[in-house]
Amino acid sequence: MARTTAAPELRYRRVLLKLSGEALKGTKGYGIDLEVLAPIARDIAKTVVLGGEICIVVGAGNIYRGLMATEGGMDRARADYMGMLATVMNALALQTAIERAGQPARVLSAIPMPTVCEAYIRDKALDHLSKGRVVIFAGGTGNPYFTTDTAAALRAAEMGCDAILKATQVDGVYSADPEKSKDARRYDELTYNDVLEQDLRIMDGAAIALARDNRIPIIVFSIKRQGGLAGILEGKGPFTTVSGEKEA
Numbered sequence: 001m002a003r004t005t006a007a008p009e010l011r012y013r014r015v016l017l018k019l020s021g022e023a024l025k026g027t028k029g030y031g032i033d034l035e036v037l038a039p040i041a042r043d044i045a046k047t048v049v050l051g052g053e054i055c056i057v058v059g060a061g062n063i064y065r066g067l068m069a070t071e072g073g074m075d076r077a078r079a080d081y082m083g084m085l086a087t088v089m090n091a092l093a094l095q096t097a098i099e100r101a102g103q104p105a106r107v108l109s110a111i112p113m114p115t116v117c118e119a120y121i122r123d124k125a126l127d128h129l130s131k132g133r134v135v136i137f138a139g140g141t142g143n144p145y146f147t148t149d150t151a152a153a154l155r156a157a158e159m160g161c162d163a164i165l166k167a168t169q170v171d172g173v174y175s176a177d178p179e180k181s182k183d184a185r186r187y188d189e190l191t192y193n194d195v196l197e198q199d200l201r202i203m204d205g206a207a208i209a210l211a212r213d214n215r216i217p218i219i220v221f222s223i224k225r226q227g228g229l230a231g232i233l234e235g236k237g238p239f240t241t242v243s244g245e246k247e248a
Helices: 034-049 066-071 076-100 122-130 148-159 192-197 205-213 228-233
Strands: 014-019 053-058 105-109 134-138 163-168 189-191 218-222 240-243
Touching: 014 034, 014 148, 014 228, 034 053, 034 076, 034 134, 034 228, 053 076, 053 122, 053 148, 076 105, 076 134, 105 122, 122 134, 122 148, 134 148, 148 163, 148 205, 163 228, 189 192, 192 205, 192 240, 218 228
Parallel strands: 014 053, 014 163, 053 134, 105 134, 163 218, 189 240
Antiparallel strands: 218 240
16 A cells, blocks of 8 residues: 655644554453454554554553552552553554555564564654654553553654544543433533543543643544544544644
8 A cells, every 4th residue: 555645735744543452352351353453454554645654552451451450459560561561462463454454564662572573762763654654652651650641642742743643432522421421512622721620531641741741732533433543634524622722
């Protein structure tokens, strides 16, 4: 699948996509559902064809959740390291699916494991992006006590991304769970402070603060909508934008 020159109508060119591990398990209670992974990979590949530069941070909730292990009595730091290792498994699966969809991809881990993937080096990641490769960041930040949300905001700042795309199960941010509350209000725009003050839990507080301080908008959209990722780069489709100020 050939890559085209970046089109001037793209609203965002270089973006970081934040995927939860739960998004990869589909209807399964555990693991990776390849039937769910394939359309996500095709959507990612399409954005590269449009001229987008794509970074990805993927969680590990479909395999292992460090906080749940901590509640069961495990040491927090060790549990977090186990969760970081699980993100590498998801990243490798995602890399394979993207390559099958026709685009080259590279996995860079904050925890070095040279027999499995490349170690994270900022200049190396930037070089991969410049060559049209999808870059998948694994291993979180490489440190315990930080979530993959925080890792996503950190890598977005390091890569100079135009936006963070937060993939969810619904088409934006709501005041309550729309599947449980008929009165849930959908927002088209929010500020970073709105998210923090209303405790909307789009991403954790550290991630929101990092995005705010580096002026990186957060776009919340549905991963279920095929073509939704490519549409966002063109400013199309339903989504919620979190930024410093609301448009007049």
